[in-house]
Amino acid sequence: MFWRETYIVFRRQLRMALRNPAWVIIGLVQPILYLCLFGPLLEPLASTLGAENAYTLFVPGLLVQLGLFGALFAGFGLIAEWRAGVIEAERVTPASRTALLLGRILRDVLQLFVQGIVLIGLAFLFGLTGSILGMVFGLILTVLLGAACAAASNALALTTKSEDVMAPVINSIALPVLLLSGILLPMTIGPEWLQVVSDFMPTKYIVNAIRELFVGDFFTITTMWGVIWTIVLFAAGLYVGTRTFRKENA
Amino acid sequence: MSVAVVSVTLTSKGDQVITARGLARTFEGRGRGKQKEEVKAVAGVDIDVAEGEIVGFLGPNGAGKTTTLRMLTTLLKPTAGSATVAGYDVATQSQQVRRSIGYVSQSGSTSPEARAGEEIMDHGMLYGISQKQAESRGRELFEQLDLEGLWERQPRAMSGGQRRRLDIAMGLVHDPTLVFLDEPTTGLDPQARANLWTHIADLRTKRGATIFLTTHYLDEADALCDRILVIDHGSIVASDTPDALKKQVAGDLVSLVVADPARAAEAAELLGRIADTEVVIAESHDGFTGVSTRVRGAGHEVAGLIRGLDAAGIALESIEVRRPTLDDVFLDLTGRSLREDA
Numbered sequence: 114m115f116w117r118e119t120y121i122v123f124r125r126q127l128r129m130a131l132r133n134p135a136w137v138i139i140g141l142v143q144p145i146l147y148l149c150l151f152g153p154l155l156e157p158l159a160s161t162l163g164a165e166n167a168y169t170l171f172v173p174g175l176l177v178q179l180g181l182f183g184a185l186f187a188g189f190g191l192i193a194e195w196r197a198g199v200i201e202a203e204r205v206t207p208a209s210r211t212a213l214l215l216g217r218i219l220r221d222v223l224q225l226f227v228q229g230i231v232l233i234g235l236a237f238l239f240g241l242t243g244s245i246l247g248m249v250f251g252l253i254l255t256v257l258l259g260a261a262c263a264a265a266s267n268a269l270a271l272t273t274k275s276e277d278v279m280a281p282v283i284n285s286i287a288l289p290v291l292l293l294s295g296i297l298l299p300m301t302i303g304p305e306w307l308q309v310v311s312d313f314m315p316t317k318y319i320v321n322a323i324r325e326l327f328v329g330d331f332f333t334i335t336t337m338w339g340v341i342w343t344i345v346l347f348a349a350g351l352y353v354g355t356r357t358f359r360k361e362n363a
Numbered sequence: 364m365s366v367a368v369v370s371v372t373l374t375s376k377g378d379q380v381i382t383a384r385g386l387a388r389t390f391e392g393r394g395r396g397k398q399k400e401e402v403k404a405v406a407g408v409d410i411d412v413a414e415g416e417i418v419g420f421l422g423p424n425g426a427g428k429t430t431t432l433r434m435l436t437t438l439l440k441p442t443a444g445s446a447t448v449a450g451y452d453v454a455t456q457s458q459q460v461r462r463s464i465g466y467v468s469q470s471g472s473t474s475p476e477a478r479a480g481e482e483i484m485d486h487g488m489l490y491g492i493s494q495k496q497a498e499s500r501g502r503e504l505f506e507q508l509d510l511e512g513l514w515e516r517q518p519r520a521m522s523g524g525q526r527r528r529l530d531i532a533m534g535l536v537h538d539p540t541l542v543f544l545d546e547p548t549t550g551l552d553p554q555a556r557a558n559l560w561t562h563i564a565d566l567r568t569k570r571g572a573t574i575f576l577t578t579h580y581l582d583e584a585d586a587l588c589d590r591i592l593v594i595d596h597g598s599i600v601a602s603d604t605p606d607a608l609k610k611q612v613a614g615d616l617v618s619l620v621v622a623d624p625a626r627a628a629e630a631a632e633l634l635g636r637i638a639d640t641e642v643v644i645a646e647s648h649d650g651f652t653g654v655s656t657r658v659r660g661a662g663h664e665v666a667g668l669i670r671g672l673d674a675a676g677i678a679l680e681s682i683e684v685r686r687p688t689l690d691d692v693f694l695d696l697t698g699r700s701l702r703e704d705a
């Protein structure tokens with residue numbers, strides 16, 4: 114019953130997303146632009162940064178960025194749905210509240226998954242080499258992180274019910290996360306104080322772990338911390354999300 | 364004998380589909396200072412609705428109509444009191460309540476970019492109906508609600524009236540016997556409103572549904588409802604049939620417009636002989652003088668009044684006798700006019 118309801122919500126979301134070609138195109142063009150326009154800048158720096166292949170450094174960062182940003186903005190769509198009365202109409206059915214959330218998150222996760230595959234596939238054309246199995250695990254971590262962010266974003270949307278409130282909140286979260294996670298450049302090249310500050314950013318460990326996975330280092334402390342943080346964030350995101358969706362008057 | 368049996372079954376407790384006792388909801392708000400302030404949206408209401416009734420919940424915006432409706436439809440938990448809807452407790456058996464009722468909210472129910480047919484099918488499936496069944500139910504409802512040919516249409520490309528009918532179809536897809544409608548005709552043009560009234564009345568005559576609707580339109584409550592609950596500031600201030608409520612108002616409104624303003628006082632004096640309330644003289648904007656009052660059984664009294672005016676040689680521009688409206692009822696009950704909010 115629960116999975117059927119989740120599937121109904123997911124199918125509806127996916128159908129509407131696919132019908133909007135702009136949405137599909139923008140989603141796919143983003144990673145391509147990063148690869149084409151930012152990748153070449155990193156290539157000559159790779160050896161300075163301690164990587165044999167610039168793309169094992171760069172692609173994991175891009176993956177996490179996709180996971181964070183794509184998903185953090187997912188809640189905006191929910192506000193529009195809430196305004197159209199869709200959320201209330203769904204809440205008055207006997208369907209599980211968790212299914213209403215999960216169906217939506219699955220759409221965001223699917224989008225992220227496709228974007229990730231496009232990104233990694235294209236990166237091969239640019240010269241990415243590394244562990245295929247590691248890349249698969251890296252993509253899984255990314256997807257879990259994206260699910261956490263999508264859940265949190267949906268929860269925030271349902272709580273604030275206003276784009277005007279939500280946009281500054283998300284921007285004030287996203288920018289420090291982007292800068293302190295070593296997404297574009299690894300934090301190790303920064304001064305010590307900056308490294309210390311970035312130690313408090315869970316997503317830094319995830320980026321680092323995905324970088325290790327890409328070069329085939331599966332059983333390192335870095336990888337372990339990344340996996341732990343991903344699971345913690347995933348659990349926390351889903352908890353906050355379901356709690357908000359179950360709450361009355363949300 | 365058989366007549367007595369029928370009347371017993373009509374009034375027996377088993378036929379109550381909504382029973383609410385002391386249903387209340389307070390919100391925590393913040394006052395001008397930093398201290399918390401309790402806002403009573405609904406201050407303990409008792410509601411009884413029998414099977415097959417069309418009951419209107421009438422009140423100005425902010426009176427607590429929607430809050431009460433959201434409590435009865437399990438969207439909001441009451442802070443006090445209890446309610447049984449379709450035989451189930453709203454607080455502890457919300458799943459069963461949701462299965463039994465249809466709810467048409469005032470904010471709509473479909474995404475503007477979706478397709479109408481898909482929306483109603485998905486909605487039906489969330490009630491546990493199979494895809495096939497949801498489609499046939501949906502198409503049937505589209506036909507009944509004059510939405511034929513709009514199955515593939517996006518709600519944003521529909522007229523306001525079509526969208527409202529689509530919302531109603533969405534609320535009926537699982538064939539509920541109790542339907543809640545929140546401000547069903549707000550924002551519609553008069554023609555679309557009249558059309559929707561027919562469809563709402565059909566819900567009972569053709570489907571045997573019980574209907575509980577909120578409105579701040581008096582004509583709507585008057586046209587549709589067997590019984591009206593008047594709510595103001597979170598409390599029910601009256602509950603009766605539209606006619607009985609109107610009878611509470613002291614008589615029909617009789618308004619004269621006197622051609623010669625100088626003779627208004629004489630006209631008022633004559634009108635005063637049959638009046639049940641104070642006679643009001645008011646200068647109207649087009650230079651005439653209006654004289655009005657309330658008269659019980661005006662139909663009977665007015666003939667004499669006209670003869671009297673005629674004998675005194677007072678010429679009239681017009682005379683109007685108006686039966687009390689629910690607006691008069693509301694004014695009578697609360698001291699405020701509904702129209703100020705409408």
